[in-house]
Amino acid sequence: MRQAQIRQILVLIALTVVYLSFELGFNARLLDVVGSRATPHDIEELEFFGRTLSGIAAALVVLQVLWTRRLRTGGQPSFLKIAVACAVTALLVFSAIKLLVNVLVDTRDADFRRVATNAGLLQRSLVQGDLHLDGLVDDGVYARPEGKAFLAVFQVLLSNIDNLDEKVEPKKRQVIRSDLQRQMKTFSFDGRDVRMTAPGIRGYHQVYTSVMQSVADRWKKYAGVPVASDIGLAREQDRAWLDYRNSLSRRGWTPERVPARYQGRVTQDVRKRIPVPADWQPHDRDTFNEAVAQQYWKTMRSRTVHVEGDAIPPGLSYEDFVARPGVQKLLRQTLMVPASMSVAANYTDPASFKRLYDGMLDRAVDEALPRFSANAVDFQRGGKHQKLGEDAARAAIVPPVALLCSLLGAVGHFAKLLYLIAKLIVWLRTPAGQQPGRTATRAAGLALVLTLVCVWTAFSFMQNNVTQSELFQQMSRAELGRDDESLGQALRRRVLANVAHVVVVGQAYTYPFNEAVRTRVLGGIKYGYHGDAS
Numbered sequence: 001m002r003q004a005q006i007r008q009i010l011v012l013i014a015l016t017v018v019y020l021s022f023e024l025g026f027n028a029r030l031l032d033v034v035g036s037r038a039t040p041h042d043i044e045e046l047e048f049f050g051r052t053l054s055g056i057a058a059a060l061v062v063l064q065v066l067w068t069r070r071l072r073t074g075g076q077p078s079f080l081k082i083a084v085a086c087a088v089t090a091l092l093v094f095s096a097i098k099l100l101v102n103v104l105v106d107t108r109d110a111d112f113r114r115v116a117t118n119a120g121l122l123q124r125s126l127v128q129g130d131l132h133l134d135g136l137v138d139d140g141v142y143a144r145p146e147g148k149a150f151l152a153v154f155q156v157l158l159s160n161i162d163n164l165d166e167k168v169e170p171k172k173r174q175v176i177r178s179d180l181q182r183q184m185k186t187f188s189f190d191g192r193d194v195r196m197t198a199p200g201i202r203g204y205h206q207v208y209t210s211v212m213q214s215v216a217d218r219w220k221k222y223a224g225v226p227v228a229s230d231i232g233l234a235r236e237q238d239r240a241w242l243d244y245r246n247s248l249s250r251r252g253w254t255p256e257r258v259p260a261r262y263q264g265r266v267t268q269d270v271r272k273r274i275p276v277p278a279d280w281q282p283h284d285r286d287t288f289n290e291a292v293a294q295q296y297w298k299t300m301r302s303r304t305v306h307v308e309g310d311a312i313p314p315g316l317s318y319e320d321f322v323a324r325p326g327v328q329k330l331l332r333q334t335l336m337v338p339a340s341m342s343v344a345a346n347y348t349d350p351a352s353f354k355r356l357y358d359g360m361l362d363r364a365v366d367e368a369l370p371r372f373s374a375n376a377v378d379f380q381r382g383g384k385h386q387k388l389g390e391d392a393a394r395a396a397i398v399p400p401v402a403l404l405c406s407l408l409g410a411v412g413h414f415a416k417l418l419y420l421i422a423k424l425i426v427w428l429r430t431p432a433g434q435q436p437g438r439t440a441t442r443a444a445g446l447a448l449v450l451t452l453v454c455v456w457t458a459f460s461f462m463q464n465n466v467t468q469s470e471l472f473q474q475m476s477r478a479e480l481g482r483d484d485e486s487l488g489q490a491l492r493r494r495v496l497a498n499v500a501h502v503v504v505v506g507q508a509y510t511y512p513f514n515e516a517v518r519t520r521v522l523g524g525i526k527y528g529y530h531g532d533a534s
Contacts, residue, residue, distance in 0.1 A: 025518030045528025113389025145511030
């Protein structure tokens with residue numbers, strides 16, 4: 001019995017240590033995502049790994065409970081039943097958290113989605129240093145653990161700032177512009193996507209170069225089309241008449257000496273190639289030349305290049321080809337510049353190209369600004385910004401939920417690890433053939449609980465440069481004080497304020513260790529997020 005208990009505890013300790021390694025690494029990566037420009041795909045990948053770890057955490061608890069029962073009862077339940085129970089538990093927790101997140105996202109009202117859309121923009125701007133919040137004097141804090149933790153709870157506290165829209169509105173256009181400058185947009189030309197490989201004007205110039213190369217390829221095909229002319233027509237008429245005479249000579253005839261009974265057949269043969277009239281006479285070259293001219297000009301017109309409805313005459317130089325209205329319209333659509341701007345075939349002056357880039361940004365800002373200034377009704381189901389609001393709501397909800405589940409899993413299993421170690425020590429100190437008294441086991445559990453309470457209490461009273469900032473204290477006071485709320489609402493706000501404080505303080509101490517576990521122990525696992533950690 002004693003050896004079996006010790007073996008069980010050692011296995012559970014090993015499994016818990018492995019789980020904690022992945023959970024701590026995930027916790028560090030989660031803060032990296034919060035302090036970055038995470039895409040909806042990044043959020044989805046993060047959510048998947050978070051649900052998986054939560055399922056494993058619950059399965060480990062079930063494993064410990066059922067294995068302990070098996071040792072106590074002498075063999076029941078079987079290991080197969082324990083394995084099935086663990087698998088079912090992991091799957092249920094995985095699905096339950098997914099359902100919880102979906103319900104939280106789907107049940108958010110239109111105003112929440114509107115606020116989340118703007119909050120996401122503000123959060124990205126804070127990270128990049130484009131927006132400065134009064135009361136948080138150290139703007140570089142967002143690259144540090146406590147700053148990333150602050151961003152994780154930022155949207156929870158943000159909704160309590162009075163007149164937020166009015167305070168942000170004067171700077172919104174510049175904030176949107178700066179945000180767009182860091183995006184790597186995808187452009188479409190000739191049915192293919194051209195993606196920026198770098199943000200800003202450098203990436204946009206790469207797109208411009210790629211698009212203009214495609215335009216040059218079009219021009220080369222266009223330049224190979226013969227140019228219609230009277231000289232070209234005369235040559236075509238002479239060639240066609242010569243071919244006609246050669247076909248007659250094979251029968252020993254000439255245009256002037258076609259037997260009367262064969263003239264109808266000759267006319268039919270010619271009409272297969274040249275649109276002469278049905279009553280055409282084999283010797284009538286003038287009518288023959290008119291038919292050849294009609295066919296020639298029709299063929300030349302069919303070879304005219306059309307771009308966006310603009311019929312481009314042949315023979316233009318590359319620069320003139322680019323300057324055509326149809327090509328300009330296509331370039332403006334592709335490069336997303338205003339209709340009033342023209343796109344040059346080449347830019348040798350950086351300042352000239354910057355004007356093109358600024359024009360693209362101005363148009364992009366004009367198109368984006370209505371989304372961030374829209375009324376709540378536009379974010380309702382069926383509204384024109386429903387999808388944008390849903391993505392913003394998910395981006396606002398998933399990180400805090402994932403952080404909460406991660407903290408619960410890490411704290412709970414760290415507590416369990418300490419308990420298992422204490423229990424192992426008790427069993428090792430117990431003589432063979434005896435069982436440890438309940439007092440010793442309860443004392444180990446009590447010491448564990450007291451340790452956790454002391455740690456939480458210490459974090460609640462400890463301060464750092466974020467929690468001491470005027471901004472954080474204003475947000476916390478907003479969380480705490482409202483005269484028109486019920487006791488339950490007041491208690492909830494106090495709890496949220498305390499959790500936010502503990503998270504911001506605690507992560508400053510735990511993030512370096514968690515990140516070291518992720519990079520050195522787990523080989524730099526990405527947890528589905530491959531962006532910049534800064």
